[in-house]
Amino acid sequence: MSTADQKKQIILEYEKRFANNLAARVLDKPKPPLWMIFVPVFFVFFAQKMKQYSSGLGEFVQNYTKPRRLALDAVMDEQETGSPVDTARLLESAGAIPEQSRSLFQDWMLVLTDHYRTLLKAHGGTPEALIRSGYRSKTDYLLQCNVLNKAENAFAESLMSRIEGDDQDIRNVVEKMKIAVTDLRRQEADAIFR
Numbered sequence: 761m762s763t764a765d766q767k768k769q770i771i772l773e774y775e776k777r778f779a780n781n782l783a784a785r786v787l788d789k790p791k792p793p794l795w796m797i798f799v800p801v802f803f804v805f806f807a808q809k810m811k812q813y814s815s816g817l818g819e820f821v822q823n824y825t826k827p828r829r830l831a832l833d834a835v836m837d838e839q840e841t842g843s844p845v846d847t848a849r850l851l852e853s854a855g856a857i858p859e860q861s862r863s864l865f866q867d868w869m870l871v872l873t874d875h876y877r878t879l880l881k882a883h884g885g886t887p888e889a890l891i892r893s894g895y896r897s898k899t900d901y902l903l904q905c906n907v908l909n910k911a912e913n914a915f916a917e918s919l920m921s922r923i924e925g926d927d928q929d930i931r932n933v934v935e936k937m938k939i940a941v942t943d944l945r946r947q948e949a950d951a952i953f954r
Contacts, residue, residue: 766885768836770885771887773887775829776821782824782944783816787816831872831876836880845873850865850869851866867914868915871907878895888952897953898949898950901949902949909938909942917934
């Protein structure tokens with residue numbers, strides 16, 4: 761396995777770990793009332809809710825990492841072929857994105873591919889080492905995180921009208937995700953750049 765392939769694996773594992781941490785903050789984990797333990801029929805109901813929760817976590821991680829995997833693969837292709845990342849091709853690979861959101865998706869992909877390009881050029885055998893090497897300072901890393909968050913949030917906002925469900929509930933979840941991502945990135949930066 762080449763060094764680039766190793767870095768790609770490190771980055772993908774990092775993104776999955778981040779998605780799991782984010783899911784734990786965004787998705788509400790069922791909590792059984794104490795009495796439920798003593799009534800087997802109700803405990804079976806709780807076990808089903810936990811199974812749904814676990815399945816939801818897996819789906820969240822898969823959906824969260826899909827565009828990131830596309831962007832990372834595009835940067836890997838760029839390094840192998842020397843051809844620049846084609847955001848139109850990324851858009852095509854992403855599936856059915858509404859017309860009004862396409863340019864925002866491409867903007868997000870440009871920022872994300874730039875981030876992955878930085879990490880793939882960096883030195884290190886862990887995500888933390890790659891981030892430290894690629895960004896050199898906590899401030900630079902947090903500035904990049906801010907740019908990433910703004911691009912992703914703009915794309916997410918453009919999709920809001922297309923999501924079925926209670927508008928206020930959807931807005932609450934999106935806001936909860938924004939806060940959680942920002943908080944997780946700050947904690948991460950504090951740990952990486954001590």
